[in-house]
Amino acid sequence: MPRQPHDEGALDADGAVLAFDDVSMRYGRAPETLKDLNFSLAPGSFHFLTGASGAGKSSLLKLIYLAAKPSKGLMHLFGQDVSAVPVKEQPMLRRRIGVVFQEFRLLDHMSAFDNVALPLRIAGRKPDSYRQDVAELLAWVGLRSRMHAMPATLAGGEKQRLAIARAVVNRPDILLADEPTGNVDHEMGLRILRLFVELNRLGTTVLIATHDQDLVARSGKPVLHLEEGRLTQLGPVGGAG
């Protein structure tokens, strides 16, 4: 659950899937992009991450999916201090996190089916053990008839649903989404939101970075708001996660 910034002693990493303790981050020698962040996410929670462009939303997600390191503070992921996790073991942590991007980041040389199967292949699973699961997942996101399609032939909404399927195929504990509705129309945005809500109901912790205030308001989920790298608003907008 979100905590107030600098709320000393309130950090309780026990049981939280993610906990930030005075975490700051900077790129090289540039000024800090994220400053003194303190919050934690309970398992199965659903939060939006809002803020203007450049507020640090993407940087915060990068920290969580281990594409960047904090320049200061402690970050706990699944109860482990990330700075103490050897580089060789980081991929195992990463496999517990699904990420969806605004620009989809699908592999153009692979079919929809291949794109979704990718995390399972990387995890070393045998194709026979997941063929059916992948097909069912694609059907669940509404791409039953597009399994063989190459990403270039898919519409924006289809691409995003495909990206979501790939992000959740190995049942991650945390699902991160960076502006997932940025490249789709409003109706498709709501449809994608419903997918996230359904995944959350299945127990996945969800954190969605967005500047779509309408989407946030409709969902009634709690919000983490970033302003110039600091968390300035924490708590539900229209309901609890």
Next chain:
Amino acid sequence: MSDFDPLRWKPAPFLPEADARDGSLIFVVATLCFLACLTALAVLATDRAARGWSDQLSGQATVIVRAKGAETPDSAAARAAEALSGLPGVGEVRALEKEKAEALIAPWLGDIADLDDLPVPRLVAVDLDPKAPATPQSLEKALKAQGLDAVVDDHSIWLKDIQRAAGFARWVGLAVFALIAAAAGAVVAFATRAGLTARHEVVEVLHLAGAENDFIARLFQMRFARMAALAGLFGAGGAAIMGAILRLMGGGQGLTPVLPIVWTDLLAVLPCPVAAGLVAAVAARLTAQALIAKMT
């Protein structure tokens, strides 16, 4: 409805199969492999030529005989030949005729019409037993015993020069070979760098999906190793064809007696595809590991 059957699905390769740069890379590596194989063939032929000359020189000695007192040069040469015949380690012994001796020194004296006034020494050619050749000392001893003024030349000065030249040619060949291998490695490293940069997004997606850096590096390693092995096959094939042409053009001695190629030399190109693949694999892996660590 889709006619896609998940049960018949076969996983796609992790990396895109074709790249516009692949053709150029294969051409460059094939050319380097071709040059490396030609260098190897040249080293083998040079080595064989040097060994041939060494064998020829070490199997012979020349005795320079000067007539003393009233004895004629012909008589002194005949006596020297007789003194050496039958010695242990000596095969055939021939006293060279006056004309042959004069022909041998003509390059140093020029076209002099009459050499009769000059005390031109006579030469005796001695074939030595290749298994247990007689030493120059034993030859000199036998000549002295007959009271002959003679000097034995066992060609050791020339032999050392030839061996030194052959050794130098070997080292130059190896150095050129190493240089070409390093150039091939650098080309592959450059291509890996370009390939990784071009596929930055693929690397990022694989990484996000939980792939280890080693796993991603291995993909690039395998890709470039396969490509280099194929290029090595082309280069080695080209060099083998060139070697075969040289061998056929020159008959039993290759293109020239100076560079004699034999059919078995062509086997030297066989390791080239494997070597090219290994060099590429190492270069691609090291480059990929360093770059992926930076990118992720």
